[in-house]
Amino acid sequence: MGVRGHRMLVAGVLWTLAGLLVGLSQAAAEDRPGKIAIGVAGPMSGPAAGFGQQTAEAARVSVDKINSAGGINGVPVTLKVGDDRCDRGMAVDVAKRHIEQDKIVAVIGPACPAAALAASRIYANAGVVQFSPTVTTVDLTRQGFEGVFRMLANVEQEAQELGRYHSAEHKGKKLVVVYIDDFYGRSIADHVRRSGAADAPVRFEPLLDMSGAYDRLVDKLERDPPDAIYMALQNAPSVEFIKKVHERGIRSVLIGGQQLLSKGFWYAAREHAEGIRVLAPISSIDGPRFKAATDQLGEANVVPDLIALSSFAAVQTWAAAVQRAGSSEPKAVIQALRSGELETTLGRIAFDQKGDRRDIHYSILTWKDGRLRPQ
Numbered sequence: 001m002g003v004r005g006h007r008m009l010v011a012g013v014l015w016t017l018a019g020l021l022v023g024l025s026q027a028a029a030e031d032r033p034g035k036i037a038i039g040v041a042g043p044m045s046g047p048a049a050g051f052g053q054q055t056a057e058a059a060r061v062s063v064d065k066i067n068s069a070g071g072i073n074g075v076p077v078t079l080k081v082g083d084d085r086c087d088r089g090m091a092v093d094v095a096k097r098h099i100e101q102d103k104i105v106a107v108i109g110p111a112c113p114a115a116a117l118a119a120s121r122i123y124a125n126a127g128v129v130q131f132s133p134t135v136t137t138v139d140l141t142r143q144g145f146e147g148v149f150r151m152l153a154n155v156e157q158e159a160q161e162l163g164r165y166h167s168a169e170h171k172g173k174k175l176v177v178v179y180i181d182d183f184y185g186r187s188i189a190d191h192v193r194r195s196g197a198a199d200a201p202v203r204f205e206p207l208l209d210m211s212g213a214y215d216r217l218v219d220k221l222e223r224d225p226p227d228a229i230y231m232a233l234q235n236a237p238s239v240e241f242i243k244k245v246h247e248r249g250i251r252s253v254l255i256g257g258q259q260l261l262s263k264g265f266w267y268a269a270r271e272h273a274e275g276i277r278v279l280a281p282i283s284s285i286d287g288p289r290f291k292a293a294t295d296q297l298g299e300a301n302v303v304p305d306l307i308a309l310s311s312f313a314a315v316q317t318w319a320a321a322v323q324r325a326g327s328s329e330p331k332a333v334i335q336a337l338r339s340g341e342l343e344t345t346l347g348r349i350a351f352d353q354k355g356d357r358r359d360i361h362y363s364i365l366t367w368k369d370g371r372l373r374p375q
Contacts, residue, residue, distance in 0.1 A: 036071075036328050037078045038063070038318065039104040039128075040311075041094050041119060042111035044083035050264060051307065052111050055133060056081050058308035059108050061300045062293075062315035072322050080104055084115050091115035095122035104128060105328050108314045111307075113137045113183070120148055127330045129337075131318060133310035136258075137183065141355040147334050149355045151310040151317070151346070153281040155184065158257050159191030161279050161362055162230055170253070173227035176203045178217065180237055188232035188257070207237060218244045221252070228253040235265040242272045253277065261306035266367050273367040277375045280306065283347025283361040285372055293345040294371075304372070313344040320344070 040059050042052030060079055067076045080102040082094030091110045098104045099122065106129040110116040116135045123130045124145035132140055133151045136158065141148055153161065166175050177192055179185030189204050203226065207213050218241075221229070229245070229252045231238050238260060245254065254276045259265070261278055284290065293312050294304040302308050318333065320342045325332035341348040352358040364375040 036075050036322075037080055037102050037104045038315070039080045039082060039094075039098040039102060039107040039109075041082045041084055041091060041098070041107055041109035041115070043086045044081065046085040048086045048112065051134075051262075052083070052086075052109075054263065054302065054305070054307045055109060055111050055311045057300065057302045058297060058311035059315050061296050061302060062312040065296060066315070066319055072319055072328070073326075075328075077319075084110055084112075084119075086110075086112035086115055088114050088118035091119040092122055095119040099123070099126040099128060105330055106131065106318050106333070108133055108311055111135070113140070116140055117143075120145060124148065129318065129330050129333055131314035133314045134307055137187070145355075147330060147355075149317070149337060149351055150357060151314050151349075152258055152306070152357075153360055154356055155187040156191045157281075157356070157360060158279065159188050161360075162188075162192060162255070162257075165255070165279060165362075165364070166228060166230075170228050174201075174203070175228050175230065176205055176221065176226040176252075177230045177232055178205050178207060178241065179232035180207045180234070181209075182234070184234060184259070185232045188230075192230075207233070207241070214240055214244045217241075218248050218250070221245070221250055222248050225250055226252050228255055230255045230257075231260070232257065234259065235262060235268060238265065239268045239272065242269060242276070246272060255279070258306055261365065261367075261372060263303035263305040263307070266303075266305065266370055269367075275375075276366055278365050280363050280365045280372075281346065281357065281360045282306075282309070282363045282365070284363060285365065285374060287347070289343065289345050290347075303370070306372075309345055313346045313349075316344045317342050317349065 040056045042055045043049050044052045063077050063079045084091040084094045107123055108131050110119050111134045113135045116132055124147055129147045131149050136152055136155050138154045138156055141150055177189055179189045207217055256276050256278045258280055261280055266273055297304040297308050321333045321336040322328045325336040337351055341350045347361055350358050365372045366375045
């Protein structure tokens with residue numbers, strides 16, 4: 001072959017390669033829309049529908065923000081919502097549909113503890129990264145699944161923070177923990193007992209399942225009023241208890257856990273919620289990220305409570321890990337999630353090897369006219 005023939009051959013190869021690269025580029029461009037799918041699982045109907053809808057709507061606002069900025073590395077994100085009605089069996093069905101039909105790489109939820117535990121094995125076996133924006137039971141992150149990450153403090157961390165806060169703010173003063181013997185209340189009471197974090201004796205007062213239980217307990221507190229009362233109670237009993245305390249004029253400082261930062265509690269308690277000191281796993285509500293998130297949620301008619309903020313931050317956390325990893329492939333994302341802090345609406349967050357948050361910075365918040373405020 002002569003020089004001229006060799007040059008023609010080289011030119012032909014280069015032309016073919018160029019055409020191939022253009023074709024691949026066009027194919028990639030055509031494949032981009034909707035190629036990164038993430039899921040939301042929770043009760044979109046039934047008695048707990050408000051809880052699940054809050055999670056889904058906040059996640060949607062966060063996804064819309066990502067897409068309005070051009071997606072992740074130019075690829076848009078789609079959100080696939082599944083209704084599990086807080087039911088274990090339905091949660092498993094939603095997880096299977098997410099994996100087999102929706103082809104998701106990450107999921108926000110399920111929102112309810114039993115449903116989250118039931119679905120976690122399905123998601124883990126498929127390699128889907130699971131973010132829990134609401135579940136605080138320690139069991140979720142102690143199953144040995146590498147892809148489960150919790151956005152809030154777990155009940156053990158909540159109990160430890162109560163001890164730290166009480167020792168710092170009410171050193172040597174009397175603390176009463178009021179609880180119902182359900183999973184959450186029992187867990188908080190048990191962890192406070194075991195931790196010994198408070199520097200003074202703590203009384204534990206159960207709200208018994210019997211007629212007149214609230215009046216009986218408030219009578220007892222009126223006779224021997226503590227300096228502070230920690231309410232290890234879900235929303236409805238918290239509201240009933242707070243109203244009784246206010247009616248009797250008991251002046252103990254009322255303290256609550258992160259579950260009291262839900263819109264359901266605010267709507268039920270209204271003015272009775274104001275002044276309660278809530279231990280919140282949020283670095284600060286004065287930062288620009290927090291303010292931007294609350295504004296965006298408000299514009300979408302989503303109450304910026306802790307459920308919404310946690311769900312919004314879960315999408316942010318996943319997106320930041322994808323960018324850090326340079327890929328939405330779950331194993332790469334999991335490695336990125338464990339590699340250091342990530343900036344979110346809740347502040348800088350990092351995870352330990354179990355998937356729980358580590359080095360949590362807390363704020364003491366309260367409700368004021370339907371919005372979270374510093375206490």
